[in-house]
Amino acid sequence: MHSPMEQFEIKRLLHLNFGGFDASFTNSSLWMVITVVLATGVFVMGMRQRALVPGRLQSVAELGYEFIAGMVRDNVGDQGKKYFPFIFTLFIFILFCNVLGMVPYSFTPTSHIVVTFAMALVVFIGVTVIGFARHGLHFFSFFVPKGVPAVLVPLLVLIEVISYFIRPVSLSVRLFANMLAGHTMLKVFGGFVVAMGLIGGWAPLAFIVALTGLELLIAFLQAYVFAILTCLYLNDAIHLHH
């Protein structure tokens, strides 16, 4: 029996070492590349005809575009248009990584905290830079809640600052933990199926089927949550209100 954690192991498929810096092509890299290739297939090949009446693949591409465009419009407003390509890429990348991770024997790059934290950190730093670029030092007013007694202000500012710096952690842990927990559960119950054999294995098997459906939902939902939280952080930086 393999450990439920074994599925998360990084395996180096191609060793690349640049002066002591390890840039090996791993199973994680492979599925990131597959993600990029498939996303390109849907969104570039699907749009190749640019038909006025879309076909199946083009409908999917347009649906994804309009989904995120609507999200950015509703949550950030017109100033968010500039950042739409980044949020769109972020959503599609996470969505494809998550969903492809549901394919048996595949690997889920988003089940590693270092990957999700890197993405969250890029969002966090980018949003903070946008906030300072737009408002200068006035951006600090974001941490001072309006309409509270002067006595409470220092405490509330402290809380606001902490919650601001917690953002990249919560954003990355949410995605990573969901992926980790889902895949671990599937593996554990898969082990039960084998252990309980032909007689008792049906119950955990049925559970796995249901869980697979739930995991597909979560794969989508976590990509959605990551994208919408990015929109909300961006909105805070641009409009300076909660």
Place this chain on the structure above:
Amino acid sequence: MRTPVYSALAGGLVSLAVSGAAAAKPAGMPQLDFHSFAPQLVWLAIAFVALYLVMTKLAVPAISDTLAKRQAKIQSDLDAAEKANEDTRALVAAYEKRLADAREESRGLQRQQGEADSAVATARLAELGEKLNGRIAEAEKRIAGQRDTVMAGLEQMAGEIAQNVYAKLAGQPADGAALGAKVASAVKGTSR
């Protein structure tokens, strides 16, 4: 975050292993294996930037172009339909106006024609009446003439009869003139 990998260790361990199975298994979660961070981050950056470039250079312009084109097409079609609708409405209005005009015109013509017809009829009737009156007068004149002739003949015949009867009864010829006057007055009296 990009923890430098101990190249000697990594190179030595993984140069043989292709599947990676030979790599020493770290205890606990693979997510906490710091040696795997650098390759993951490098390839995350490569994959994400590649996808970002594909999206910004190819996919997003293609989709937004298509959506804009579709929106423009729908709008122009709607405008065309609206225009066609307005044209139709204008045509119907023009048609109805012409129909009303024609109806009005025909009513006027009918009235005019009726007036003209009645004038002609009256004139004809008058003409006919005159003609008939003329004829009647003529006929009356002719009848009067004939009556006179007949009456004259009757007087003469009655005179002759009276002379003959007087001659037979009296046995002598009668005074023609006196008898003639008597007969004439008698005839006139009966003819009244």
